[in-house]
Amino acid sequence: MDQKTSLPAPVAPRRSHPFTTHGITVVDDYAWLKDQNWQEVLRDPAVLDPDIRKYLEAENAYTESLLGHTAALQKTLVAEMRGRIKEDDSSVPSPDGPYAYLRKFREGGQHELFGRMPRDGGEVRIVLDGDQLAASEEYFKFGGARHSPDHRLEAWSADIKGSEYFSIRVRDWADGKDLDDLVEETDGAVVWSTDGKSFFYVKLDDNHRPMQVWRHRLGTPQADDSLAYEEHDAGWFTHIHESSSGRFCVIAGGDHETSEQRLIDLARPEAPPRLVAARQSGVQYSLADRGEELFILTNADGAIDFKVVTAPLAAPERANWRELIPHRAGIYILDVELYAGHMVRLERANALPSIIIRDLGTGDEHAIAFDEAAYSLDTMGSYEFDTTNLRFSYSSMTTPSEVYDYDMAKRTRVLRKRQEIPSGHNPADYVTTRIMAKSHDGAEVPVSILHRKDLTRDGNAPLLLYGYGSYGMAMPASFSANRLSLVDRGFVYAIAHIRGGTDKGWGWYLDGKREKKTNSFDDFAASARALIAAKYTGTKRIVAHGGSAGGMLMGAVANRAGELFAGIVAEVPFVDVLNTMLDDTLPLTPPEWPEWGNPIESERDFKTILSYSPYDNVAARDYPAILAMGGLTDPRVTYWEPAKWIARLRATMTGGGPVLLRINMGAGHGGASGRFNRLDEVAIAYAFALWAVGMVERTS
The missing domain is CATH 3.40.50.1820 (Alpha/Beta hydrolase fold, catalytic domain)
Known part of the structure; x- marks a missing residue:
């Protein structure tokens, strides 16, 4: 050397x-x-x-x-x-009501731009320009952005120190200006109330831990925000997200072995959160909602690779869980996405993923899989719940990322985007394969x-x-x-x-x-x-x-x-x-x-x-x-x-x-x-x- x-x-x-x-x-x-x-x-x-x-x-x-x-x-x-990065790249627009939302980069730009266009096509309007926001900062990173249910406002967050303290601001789509609202020292996530007059966020404490969920009402100082939930176990972190139907703010707490979730009805944001199932050491669960029923992914009752159960929304405790997809050893259920008529499972067996789609009306299931020796597959979520469209991405070590829209009812797919490599890339010039390595105790890696x-x-x-x-x-x-x-x-x-x-x-x-x-x-x-x-x-x-x-x-x-x-x-x-x-x-x-x-x-x-x-x-x-x-x-x-x-x-x-x-x-x-x-x-x-x-x- x-x-x-x-x-x-x-x-x-x-x-x-x-x-x-x-x-x-x-x-x-x-x-x-x-x-x-x-x-x-x-x-x-x-x-x-x-x-x-x-x-x-x-x-x-x-x-x-x-x-x-x-x-x-x-x-x-x-x-x-x-040279392999398409500099003016853009995500596939994701429809929600009258608009389709997207993220993009400009030629030479370092940071994302957030925008939208009419649902059926037309001019893209940018509401957040990351390059402009970062111009006066040594460090700048978006924490996220989420439009209000009425599409008038965009809540966005950013970290300007690299320390993962995100400040939340709210921008008006009409004039492109931020409101006076400023919420500091958060984890960056936002869940809007149904009326768009308030939002929930997670505040980081002095030890940089996400322990409290607060509700901020637009037009008021952060000091007047109301505490919605506080976790008292320093070993648990708390995060929030919107439920699959958009009806609830899900407060998800847990460590690496145990979890617990609560629901806040976004139409009644002042109401206290409702516990789904009390924490039990070693039991993990996550949920999706559909009407008056919850679909719960869990490892309860020895389901090491997880199973799916259902529970009535009105009485979601463990005693009322009913098995829908049983545990199968070696087939790990990573995630469940729920739509009005379909349930989607992302599964992995022996390091290879697959997508399983279940018609909730008939119970019929079918799979989306690929035949390369090693590949990656992931679902991409949707703003919309009442849809038969599933968006997913596929790539392998030789194949650049491809984004598909898949009609879950018709079982047809449309390629929406293929990652472009401007300097050129021919997958045929490369080989991807797998071997199994025998570890010290005989395990096959x-x-x-x-x-x-x-x-x-x-x-x-x-x-x-x-x-x-x-x-x-x-x-x-x-x-x-x-x-x-x-x-x-x-x-x-x-x-x-x-x-x-x-x-x-x-x-x-x-x-x-x-x-x-x-x-x-x-x-x-x-x-x-x-x-x-x-x-x-x-x-x-x-x-x-x-x-x-x-x-x-x-x-x-x-x-x-x-x-x-x-x-x-x-x-x-x-x-x-x-x-x-x-x-x-x-x-x-x-x-x-x-x-x-x-x-x-x-x-x-x-x-x-x-x-x-x-x-x-x-x-x-x-x-x-x-x-x-x-x-x-x-x-x-x-x-x-x-x-x-x-x-x-x-x-x-x-x-x-x-x-x-x-x-x-x-x-x-x-x-x-x-x-x-x-x-x-x-x-x-x-x-x-x-x-x-x-x-x-x-x-x-």
């Missing part, structure tokens, strides 16, 4: 900070990198402790000095990726693979292996135009569908959490070894990539199987697991205890997390080259996690590397705002990957 002339690596001072829990003493030499006023830093990055700022800036400068010679390559990569058709499988190709494996999130085998910049340079791109996700059902998730968390790490390493055995790549030719909880995967794999990899890219990596789970003031900690365990209360959980937490298991051994990327105002994975990790790695490792830290000083969990600015960060990660396998000089 050519490191060229560079600055000396920063050395973080070691300031011993021992603490004892359950009789076990842990020493954290880099605890000082956590600003004691971190809550204020989220709101105003300028108040960051000067010593911490100086250190982070030194790390950024060091990373720049090592990767600076890839600047031309990064520019090339950005140009390629941008699906691995989705993309490569050029002309690849020679001789064990020498560089390979990027992506993984996540937490929270039950599956990694779809969908299309990404960006990754073609690696694949067209000879890389194989692979996704390891490891335990901790729901790629093979809810049981696949349960086998990769808490005391079974290490299965995720072993599955990822097994996937790498299987790809080597199948001659897609070779040892030290693989670059591992993951973000957030997938960044924890990266840290654990670096400790446990680092010898397999040439490089590791860890974006906003959750690597300081033990310290974070011990700090119940952090935004996500109490809700995360069901996922990782509660080391404050449980000695067993403490020992389990301590045994794998990447930061706490850095060892005196060789490590691959590592690039850790974070954001200063990230409320999810705080900046000090990657900072502490890199500091300890550099002080402890005996060889290999280098290990690099890049902190975006003006962004949070999602990285840079703006669709093109984000490409700069992707280019850094890809340039690092090319550099790690020795390809920079050949490709820049």
Whole structure:
């Protein structure tokens, strides 16, 4: 690896900070990198402790000095990726009453524009111009936008710090101006009352947790808003959405194992919310409404992969649930969408999705599926309830996204949009396939693979292996135009569908959490070894990539199987697991205890997390080259996690590397705002990957 002339690596001072829990003493030499006023830093990055700022800036400068010679390559990569983006792109208009609503981008624009047109076609009118709103901000991200039921107003929200505190404003469609209303420190979501005179929102508390649902009446200050619901369990998060029929505001609360929902009749917004079914530990449910009946997706009564039940709206408690779609082991029901005459289920079996449509009048069912080896399928929702039209999207690792309108009654589909790749893309030039990797305990791990058709499988190709494996999130085998910049340079791109996700059902998730968390790490390493055995790549030719909880995967794999990899890219990596789970003031900690365990209360959980937490298991051994990327105002994975990790790695490792830290000083969990600015960060990660396998000089 050519490191060229560079600055000396920063050395973080070691300031011993021992603490004892359950009789076990842990020493954290880099605890000082956590600003004691971190809550204020989220709101105003300028108040960051000067010593911490100086250190982070030194790390950024060091990373720049090592990767600076890839600047031309990064520019090339950005140009390629941008060339695959249709700059004046637009969503398929979604009808609602007299209008059809859409989002679009202008040529050269970074941010979305929200608009509408007459339902049957005509001129598009823009009500929100993201480029204009972002012009005076260092950071800008829409939280969402929702028109009022009478189509007069548009409630919209935005975050201008990267800290995910969204401010809500209301714009008048008639004159394009915002009303005086301003609602601050929310999660960004809005549900309108039926009369359009008020809306519900979720307020974030001082620890950045969504615990309260408020109702704001137009024309009044936020201080006069009324509290509709408050959650008192700090381990539960609360969110809102409009029910399928549009009749209710659904207050959805829960953690990673248990859920509970309440309904507010939007025609009577002042009425108290009505509980559907009381929380019961380990039981999850979500609902859709149709007339006087609720359709409920739940794992109750041992339905690990979920089932669908119905209940009368007037008496929706558990005792009145009646089974409609029984539980089938290994067929995971991800979601249910309800329409006036049809129910739609999105299901996944063995990492492949399908859409099942049920005629609620006859009970007849039929499926929409595709026959590629690996693909992604998703429903897209609708503003309208009384319709036979289902909109869904399809893509594969070779096939750009396609949006279809499907008539559920006639069983006919119409292609409404195919993702355009302006610089050109021929799916026939690429191959997508799957292999199964056998993990340490015999579990079969699906691995989705993309490569050029002309690849020679001789064990020498560089390979990027992506993984996540937490929270039950599956990694779809969908299309990404960006990754073609690696694949067209000879890389194989692979996704390891490891335990901790729901790629093979809810049981696949349960086998990769808490005391079974290490299965995720072993599955990822097994996937790498299987790809080597199948001659897609070779040892030290693989670059591992993951973000957030997938960044924890990266840290654990670096400790446990680092010898397999040439490089590791860890974006906003959750690597300081033990310290974070011990700090119940952090935004996500109490809700995360069901996922990782509660080391404050449980000695067993403490020992389990301590045994794998990447930061706490850095060892005196060789490590691959590592690039850790974070954001200063990230409320999810705080900046000090990657900072502490890199500091300890550099002080402890005996060889290999280098290990690099890049902190975006003006962004949070999602990285840079703006669709093109984000490409700069992707280019850094890809340039690092090319550099790690020795390809920079050949490709820049």
